[in-house]
Amino acid sequence: MRDVAIVGANMIKFGRYPDKDLVQLASEAAIGALKDAGITMNEVQMVVSGNLYQANAMVGQRIMKEIGATGVPVVNVANACATGSTAFREAYLAVASGAYDIALAIGSEQMGKMGLLTGFGDRDPSYSSEGVMGTGLMPGVFGQTGVEHMRKYGTTAEQFAKIAVKNHKHSVHNPYAQYQVETPLEDVINARVIAWPNTLYMCCPTGDGAAAAVLMSAEKARQYTKQPVWVAASVLTSDPWTQRNPIMFDVNTLTRNAAEEAYEKAGIGPEDLSMVELHDCFATAELVHYENLMLCGEGEAGRLIDEGETYVGGRIPVNASGGLLSKGHPLGATGVANIVEVAWHLRGQAGGRQVEGAKVGLAHVIGLGSACTIHILKK
Amino acid sequence: MRDVAIVGANMIKFGRYPDKDLVQLASEAAIGALKDAGITMNEVQMVVSGNLYQANAMVGQRIMKEIGATGVPVVNVANACATGSTAFREAYLAVASGAYDIALAIGSEQMGKMGLLTGFGDRDPSYSSEGVMGTGLMPGVFGQTGVEHMRKYGTTAEQFAKIAVKNHKHSVHNPYAQYQVETPLEDVINARVIAWPNTLYMCCPTGDGAAAAVLMSAEKARQYTKQPVWVAASVLTSDPWTQRNPIMFDVNTLTRNAAEEAYEKAGIGPEDLSMVELHDCFATAELVHYENLMLCGEGEAGRLIDEGETYVGGRIPVNASGGLLSKGHPLGATGVANIVEVAWHLRGQAGGRQVEGAKVGLAHVIGLGSACTIHILKK
Amino acid sequence: MTQEQVATEKKIKPLVPFLKIPDKYPDEPAYLWGSKCKSCGTVYLGSRIACAKCASTGPFEEVRLSDEGEIYVFSVVHQTVPGLEAPYVAAIIDLAEGVAVRANVYGLDPLNPSPQWFGKKVKMYTEKIRVDREGNDVIAAKFKVVDGK
Amino acid sequence: MTQEQVATEKKIKPLVPFLKIPDKYPDEPAYLWGSKCKSCGTVYLGSRIACAKCASTGPFEEVRLSDEGEIYVFSVVHQTVPGLEAPYVAAIIDLAEGVAVRANVYGLDPLNPSPQWFGKKVKMYTEKIRVDREGNDVIAAKFKVVDGK
Numbered sequence A, B: 001m002r003d004v005a006i007v008g009a010n011m012i013k014f015g016r017y018p019d020k021d022l023v024q025l026a027s028e029a030a031i032g033a034l035k036d037a038g039i040t041m042n043e044v045q046m047v048v049s050g051n052l053y054q055a056n057a058m059v060g061q062r063i064m065k066e067i068g069a070t071g072v073p074v075v076n077v078a079n080a081c082a083t084g085s086t087a088f089r090e091a092y093l094a095v096a097s098g099a100y101d102i103a104l105a106i107g108s109e110q111m112g113k114m115g116l117l118t119g120f121g122d123r124d125p126s127y128s129s130e131g132v133m134g135t136g137l138m139p140g141v142f143g144q145t146g147v148e149h150m151r152k153y154g155t156t157a158e159q160f161a162k163i164a165v166k167n168h169k170h171s172v173h174n175p176y177a178q179y180q181v182e183t184p185l186e187d188v189i190n191a192r193v194i195a196w197p198n199t200l201y202m203c204c205p206t207g208d209g210a211a212a213a214v215l216m217s218a219e220k221a222r223q224y225t226k227q228p229v230w231v232a233a234s235v236l237t238s239d240p241w242t243q244r245n246p247i248m249f250d251v252n253t254l255t256r257n258a259a260e261e262a263y264e265k266a267g268i269g270p271e272d273l274s275m276v277e278l279h280d281c282f283a284t285a286e287l288v289h290y291e292n293l294m295l296c297g298e299g300e301a302g303r304l305i306d307e308g309e310t311y312v313g314g315r316i317p318v319n320a321s322g323g324l325l326s327k328g329h330p331l332g333a334t335g336v337a338n339i340v341e342v343a344w345h346l347r348g349q350a351g352g353r354q355v356e357g358a359k360v361g362l363a364h365v366i367g368l369g370s371a372c373t374i375h376i377l378k379k
Numbered sequence C, D: 001m002t003q004e005q006v007a008t009e010k011k012i013k014p015l016v017p018f019l020k021i022p023d024k025y026p027d028e029p030a031y032l033w034g035s036k037c038k039s040c041g042t043v044y045l046g047s048r049i050a051c052a053k054c055a056s057t058g059p060f061e062e063v064r065l066s067d068e069g070e071i072y073v074f075s076v077v078h079q080t081v082p083g084l085e086a087p088y089v090a091a092i093i094d095l096a097e098g099v100a101v102r103a104n105v106y107g108l109d110p111l112n113p114s115p116q117w118f119g120k121k122v123k124m125y126t127e128k129i130r131v132d133r134e135g136n137d138v139i140a141a142k143f144k145v146v147d148g149k
């Protein structure tokens, strides 16, 4: 397996684009990434597209018909909320394997006002695992994830709320975020409850978005850029059998498995990270992932947020972008966008939210059902 | 890139399974392929699942929850009718790259009574390229494909009909085919027209199906089987810009591009093939692909079927299985199934439809929008 | 009763396949059932093709699951899909056989969620929740808190 | 005419974005339009972000497309989606600008498809095909055979 670098990285501002269609949004991100890499579609040797709501509608090829129909291989992938990062990883593997030298990964989603309220439960009888409808909806699932942490370690609702305070504070400096509004602790706690312990500001908003990355072999990368961002590890896991999974989606085990594998592959430990972009679809999720990603010890995640260690400027900044809580979570776009965010920090291009001197970053995404990706990037 | 062999190959009989759900059908095919390979899920290091109607519903992971949730990477892919073969190819690349030694590819679809009548046109405004609705439906598109061949070479409606006669004749010996009924030329010609020149028997039926393959590195393959089937080439193309594409889907150019690349990669020419399983979603498609796959010269496809050269026993048997016209076309399953069919022939396990002494076979699939895969397999 | 009457008679159907409704229901209560892998002993809700834990393809033994269990964790869902009344307690319930069930729990105040709820004993009951297109009653499993703990 | 009347007035909308309906329609006829890549000269229906052929991101020049063209190929669709009347001739029409259009052609006998149809001259016209949810007339482009060839 060869070394692979990110040479082009781009995303559009996440938000609502009722007057544009999906292909327009995705094309904009893709063209931006190509320009950033200093190439056109003519240099791209394979394309992977991640999209969820139009997963069966040839999104990758439709984008190419708009920006350059060169005839190269196109793969459309889907992996729940890890769709975009799975697309990135397939592009990574295609280059790492030596099969291609330059690949383009695109993540996109046009959600309009549809949200995470729908679970997967109703689509197919084989996927139903509940006694009564409405118990498997996303907010409830991630509510339970937090409540499990409460049970084990005495974590409080306020500690979860502090995650939202932090991420919304970070978002003020991110022009790509759907919302850029600070929310003091009081406001977060007093907002209406969506699924306890998560209130409105502790749940990611829904919207449209797109992001893209150009990946190259080391040789090509040196030809096109002086600031390659290296992919030190690219890991994908599914959820193994555990006592209560999939009755209770176990977001912890597969993240831990992925983290262990990623740190080992990269030869980089959690103590070496300059920053982390992780999957805070709900505030409860971010807190449990502090431990899953080994940013702290077992049961210490509450203390980590209490002491402000995950703020920009703290020991290990998490979601300097504002996270999904502020950026929004256009499903297929998310996984590519958080890799792009890390790449921008490593290049020193993150503007007001820049993590100073960032050298190594980790991008984590989890999709229920389940798929977890971890990418470790370094300068 | 390493040598990769198919060690396990399985499919279920295509048909209608209203009392089973998708995961049951797919699991049955997957377990069959694992048993054929002499392994269980515990040996599988990564999984790729192809499914179209449930492309965003974590089909791969749901199958694993049923047959062995081991935590390994799972990728869900979609590429129109080439969905299954794209899944196979991703699994192939994963092993060829050295990233994994044993991969499982699963293609599945539960279509019920839904069919190919729906085009992609209405899903997204950016995908609409027609003046009036109803001009982009699949049967019309493939009708036009045949009519273009008529225009260029004077091919007749009867010659297209003969394709259906051949494939339905082959199907009589295939217990996995949805229909196993001969249709004399008169019946084919007099059947009701679906989209001229294709009549009912010249269009593939819709149904449910699943197929799976276990791929291994050469070293592992030798450990598990004495009859490895080697993947000599695995190619995926998208449609490049051509004068009328995508207004008129150009199924020819990307197939030709894929064929040229596949023959070159395999070091095998069309004259070396023992058999071909190609994408006869409509009878017109099979005829034009004779030329696209270079089984004959330009404009000679009509003669090829007139002279019976593509019958089992002829110079180059095409669709010994009965083709999609008889087997049915459960979209996500098709691409894996035609690879499985070729593998069975190379192993001498194809029963009454066996192509005697088959040594090299080609499996071709095309999905509109577009994606074309070609796999060349050899003993 | 004539044949025709039988054919058009209203049936009782479970919402999920792992809820069994005896012929004599409601005189005989409905119950949850599962499959036990004979290779590794893991119990699953409903039927299985193979074992997610050990990958064995069987055989599986059908087991009747306990009506009683305890709350492992929960959330209180306030915003939900149209047609459901909120807030409700959405819990994960551990049964004695080592299998978990996802279900709503009644008998708790949804507006005062509390760590006191962990480990609370709950008992299954069934209730008609709707009528399907063919006019059959659809029965779901719910749980209620057992008094005394 | 008051402001309010204007707001609720019925509008005329094209079925596809590459059909332009002038303000004075139907006095001024609707027409097809496209984008021409200034780098390589390729013409596309409607607007473009970049060029599928040469990957240039522009600029593009808006061009009015011919109303006349000729049949490249066709099929006759007998089985179709609910709401459409069959059989109909579904054709690919080449316009002078080097761009193709997919459309139905009228003035041919769908029951007697023939190689004689190749190259036949056709002319675009527009027709109201339905009323949308807001009550606007939706106009589509159709083609008819030009007499004389």
Ligand SMILES: [Zn+2]
Pocket: C037, C038, C039, C040, C041, C042, C051, C052, C053, C054, C055, C056
């Ligand atoms: Zn077991």
Ligand SMILES: [Zn+2]
Pocket: D037, D038, D039, D040, D041, D042, D051, D052, D053, D054, D055, D056
């Ligand atoms: Zn151009």
